[in-house]
Amino acid sequence: MTLARRTRSDSFLSKPLLPVGVALLVFLIAGGWVCDGLAAAVEYDLSTSLIQNGDAEAGLSGWQTDGAVSVQSDGSASGRCFQLVVSDQPAVLQTPLLPVRRGEAVRLNYRLKADIQPTAAVILRHWAADGQTPLSQIRLPLEQTGGRWRQQSHHITSDPKAYFVDVRFVLNPSASSSASVLVDDVVLFREIRYEPMYADIQPLSANDTLYVFTKGPDRENNQFVAIQTLQGVAARTDRPRLWIDVGDDAFVRDLERRYQIQFDWSMARDWAGLMKTLKPYTSGRYVLYSMRDRASLSAAATLAGILDAVAVDTDLEQAVIDLGYTQAVDVRGKDGRWVFEKYRGQINDNLIIVHTNDPRFHRSAYHLKDWPAATQALSWWDNDEALSRRVFGSMAPCSPVYGWLNPVTDRDEGLAVRLHSEEGLFQIPSDWMVNLSVHASMGRALKDKSFRQIAPRQSPITEEDVHYVTFIMSDMDNILTEIGTHSFYSTRKFYRNPHRGEFPMTWGMAPSLVELSPNGVAMWYRDATPNDVFIAYCGLGYSYNSVSPYLQTHAKRLGEWMERADLRVLLLIDYVLPHDTLDDSYYESARWFTALEQVEGLIYLEYIQYAPHDGKI
Secondary structure, eight states: OOOEEOOOOOOOOOOOOOSOEEEEOOEEOOOOEEOTTOGGGOOBOTTEESSSSTTSTTTTTTOEEESSEEEEEOSSSSOEEEEEEOOSSOEEEEOOOEEOOTTOEEEEEEEEEEOOOSOEEEEEEEEOTTSSSEEEEEEEEOOOOTTSOEEEEEEEEOOTTOSEEEEEEEEOOOSOSSOEEEEEEEEEEEBOOOOOTTTTOOOOOTTOEEEEEEOOTTSOHHHHHHHHHHHHHHHHHTOOOEEEEOSOOHHHHHHHHHHOOEEEOTTTTOHHHHHHHTGGGSOSEEEEEOTTSHHHHHHHHHHHHHTTOEEEEGGGHHHHHHTTOEEEEEOTTOOHHHHHHHHGGGSOTTOEEEOOSOTTTOTTTTSSOHHHHHHTOEEEOOOOHHHHHHHHHTSOTTEEEEESOOTTSTTOHHHHHHHHHHTTEEEEEOTTOOOHHHHHHHHHHTTTOOOOOSSOOOOOOOOSSOOOEEEEOSOTTSTHHHHSTTOTTTOTTTTTOTTTTSSOEEEEEOTTHHHHOHHHHHHHHHTOOTTEEEEEESTTSBOOGGGOSOHHHHHHHHHHHHHHHTOOEEEEEEOOTTTSOOSGGGHHHHHHHHTOTTOSEEEEEESSOSOTTTTOO
């Protein structure tokens, strides 16, 4: 749907890459229940209302009506409002179904003008996941206002089983033939609430041991998928127990030296040995899929997490049976849609993986499979736009999307990110990622750690008649550039270049890494020179704020991450051109970020063309 924008214990612990991007510094900046008495305990996102056309300026568009309901003047020069009039049948003004999280706090605001007996009410109905089964409702009588406009506000918690609510204003027949109710400026705000990016993954501790599995070009992809799901399940049910070696030892060395993590290479090429050794950290079951049935791969990746099982291709089924595993479910002929409908109540709605299951579309199809297993998230790949939007809309506001691209938009990066942005999600490019569950375990282990950049922070000198240019390494919203195999950190072409430090250079830093890989942030900062400066690249992730709802939630979480990572300049990418004009109206999107005390400067990057003005200001 389109949303209405308003202006266990803790221890110590692919997106195509461009070489170097150049950007101009554009501007600087210095069960269903209601409880109206406990509002201070909840913070609401005032940037977005779930209700469209709550001010009647578009007539009755976006509303369902019955009986005598119309749009009238609100008494101002140009304002409009809704009018419900008494007749021989109830007058009803009703929203469509609106998505909520189970047990989520919402705030309903509206203006009311009424001089009536208590025959009118606003009713919030709570609905099950199918959108057809009613669960409960809250009825709030509309008060007499003496013929004057009065502001009304109600703080409500949705039913613990509800996935949707609707709002109904109802005026029932009464003895008064002239009674009417005027309603205006109806908004429904959601609470600002988010969960750690590391979900329920357990922390690594000093002297823990990680078994190593070597993924070489000769290893079967079905073994690779199975071992990743095993890795993810173990990381959540116990702690990380497995590291997948893909040829880059930067993080192995860091974990060994800095955090005393041990690596056991004795079974690096013994797939069956690892499957047997780590079986106690699973339910002892497997989810059967077929590599020839691409959709079943996505279904198996999701159910591996929900059922604490491993995803097993038909060609490997007898091998795992011989190891003592039993079948949990056969998902051949099933897809993500089937999983979403059948297991929705068990799916983690704080994130989603949108990543291809077909190597003909992208060769990374068999990567990132530890992540749904570790986080119990939905692995989605479906070209039905309406269905995909419904699934995306069911996620918590400002949730991350892992993977890359979207079959709805084919291989168009800009349109894929725009689609996700419109549904309140932000992209974490991560198509080739492995070992993310191990990285994220450090997020929990180092959850209280903050970081400090080496580069000195100086106040800018005021000068006239000059333009400033900053060199920024592009594409660092993609966490593969920071913590992936052969990342920019590990590559002599980039951070390992012997000339680094000889001139001022700006590097991106994905703010999400303070929770997804804080030891990765520490590595980059520790090896920096005074000429290496880091900026927050793309906000929470790659998204287009000009079309994104929930910007207040986005900004609040971003401020917390920037504070931990000592980031003071924010780079935003957006896709305004050629759809619209890039002018000072963009402030309506940017203002949520410019208001952050952590943000001292803002850099804007236009997706369609990095430097559309050829240096002109």
